Amino acid sequence: MAAVLIFNGVTVSNEHPHAPADLTPPAQLPWLRRLAARLLGRGLSRLQAQHRDSWFLGHATGQRNGHADGLRDGYERGRAEGYEAGRQVLVIRDLRTQSAAVPGEDDKLFDDWRLPLTAELKKRFKADVAKRLPAHAQPSAAQWKLIFSDTPSTCVVAGAGAGKSTSLVLRILLLRHYLGFELDAMTVVTFTRESRKDFIQRLLQVFALWQLELSPVQGRELVRTFHSRILPLVRSLPGFNQVRAFETLGHDMPAGNEAAADSNPFDLRLNDVQRQQLNLCYHDLLEQSPRFGSLVGALRQEALLLKPVDPDHPDVQKRVQVTQLAAQRDEELCDVIEDLWFAAGAWPIKGIEPCRDTVQIRGSRFHVQGRLEGLDAWVVLGFDPSESAQYQRPGAKLTVRAEWAVKRTLFQAFCDKQLIWLDNYASAKRLAAALAGDAVAGPGFEYKVKGELAPAPLLDAFVGAASFIENLGLDVSHAVAAMSFAPGDSDGPFFEALALFWKALEAHLLAQSPPVMTYNRMFALFGENNPENLKLLPDPLLRPLAHLMIDEFQDVSPQIVSWLRASLAEIRRRGPAMHAGRGAQHSSLMCVGDDWQSVYGWRGSSPKYFMEFTKAFPSPAHTRVMLVDNYRSQQHVIDAAEHLVKGTPAITGKKARASGPAAELPLAPVKVCERDEVALAQTLVEHYEQGETVMMLYRKSSDKSLMEQHLLAILKVDSSLPPSQRRFKQLTYHSAKGLQADAVFMLGDCQYLTSSPYKNQVYRMAGLGKPGDAQAFDTAQKEEVQRLAYVAITRAVSHCYWYVERPNAEAVNQPRASALVDGRQAFFEDLRGQ
Structure with a gap:
């Protein structure tokens, strides 16, 4: 039987190539021959040589009927044979694409393997x-x-x-x-x-x-x-x-001991050895780059000159009423502050001409202490924060700090002269070293990048900004080139100077031996x-x-x-040869x-x-x-902490439960109180005397110093014990991670008080934050203040006390974790306002 292959729509058969075609009825004669045949037929009929009717009858039944029957029989027979033959037809369709074949890419970081655990x-x-x-x-x-x-x-x-x-x-x-x-x-x-x-x-x-x-x-x-x-x-x-690592310079460490290289990744403080390298690089760059020198000059003027304040500001309106009284006591105030600066060895400053001159403030005369010729600016000495806040002039009603604050506000609002206000002894000494041309001195002034809480020495500010950018996986120069700032924004020159300095610093450090x-x-x-x-x-x-x-x-x-x-990826690329003859194969990450x-x-x-x-x-x-089992804290502590972070983006399905011995602890709500250092110290002492471990957490170093005045007795007793028996710790909220105590005392709210334009920009460059969020870093920080409160509260085993200050007028609308406290919940006891 014939076989047929259909390949990509083309039929190929192995039948004989000369098979007969289908039969068809005879073709009709041309009309001339039909006319001749008809005349001849009539003549033969008259001669009785043929019978016409018999011929037509035979033609109809013989030729026509036979032809029709033949067609029908042939069709039926052919249809049956064709159906049987069709069952043997093999259809091959080529569905392959005509383009070149390309294998897929395996982007996995690991081999497909399993730990052999039977x-x-x-x-x-x-x-x-x-x-x-x-x-x-x-x-x-x-x-x-x-x-x-x-x-x-x-x-x-x-x-x-x-x-x-x-x-x-x-x-x-x-x-x-x-x-x-x-x-x-x-x-x-x-x-x-x-x-x-x-x-x-x-x-x-x-x-x-x-x-x-x-x-x-x-x-x-x-x-x-x-x-x-x-x-x-x-x-x-x-x-x-x-x-050597820059971060380990100045630390005592055996040479070549890599395992000892444990610098805290969250500690940005610079020591004298590190700062000396920064200063040497700065000095060299000033000589090599006129552009860098010009930028630093602009930043110095921006940083040193006293920032103006709107005369309509509420603080100005309150203090302007005592302008005349402040002017009357100003000379004595200047004498007192100068004496303090002399005693601290911070005055006079080489490069600043001492002169007791006066300036007009709303018709009253106030005094300045010196003049900086390079900037053509007057110099006023401030009240150093290290001095006692209770220090007073003889017979004065206000403290020196309060009198100084009034004078500063009036100068900010109404002085039309260029004025340098030296706030502390340390900044004055840095300025003195810079003015004296000390080869290892830095710029000698502090700069506050927008979004930072406080100013820092210029080179420290460079290190902080560069470290943040690099932690995001970005190159400093490339990131700075992608930034943009409004005309006149001093952060623009700061980051241009940073890009120049950071490139020079990397080369300077590599050149060391x-x-x-x-x-x-x-x-x-x-x-x-x-x-x-x-x-x-x-x-x-x-x-x-x-x-x-x-x-x-x-x-x-x-x-x-x-x-x-x-x-x-590199470990996987090297393949089995890297693990030959060893028990540990492949790679894993937990x-x-x-x-x-x-x-x-x-x-x-x-x-x-x-x-x-x-x-x-x-x-x-x-x-x-x-x-989800918590083996540390009683359930109210857990629930209070989780309540504060429930509004932040988080991994779903998290709900901790007190387990083990912690599940048997008595329930006690987290107590939220108005800030009161004396009450905090009294309650802390009570828990310590009951034999409990106690932890005091603070947000600002000044709070630690303040509380030490109220906790001298405990500090003396606890420090006399062997380290393993000590039961009192003072830590920042951040540094308390991983630790615990029976009773935890939190001093200060968790707030995000600023907005960082440059961090928002580089955050987006690094692909962090939600798409379309122009303030991605600010958004992340608003969520982080809630998480910081969670960390602090979850240090507590049995008791947690949170002493919170009232927000000032400028911070009342800023995100703060204590605003999420709900006194209706059993796990909180909100005592504020009582």
């Missing part, structure tokens, strides 16, 4: 834990999920007091002892020296329970900060084997924008990053995320954190990467663990 191994490990750890330390079901996660990436949402540290220690024990992973294939990352020290101690204790040898040196090698892990990578590059580099520069060298540098690293340096466990991941910065992603405790956005950190973990670290398989 049911028997899990059972044995659980049995060992039950035998060696006390009952109260046994993991919960959620904690076992963390310990036994077998996917390449794991995100652990761990609220306050969730027992995450013990779980991570057991995870390390599982990998090392039960699965045979080498210690040099793992790194546990903590953010601060304190948390690192505590984790190492726990690790050593647990390994000892299993009678496993783990030396303190091995513990310090395993548990690291990000900074101590990046330094060996840089030192492996040609010419940088002795490079040994060379110096900032940590941000180190991370950038091995970030996603420089993958070729990672290829230069030998396997032993990358291997510790293969299996990462990172705590406090909500505080990670875009800069660190870029480095982590690049490192994991991140532990709590987006409600993200409080370092002012330094460039963001909870975005924790909240969008699977997007930031794509993986073939992923595990999420929710640790």
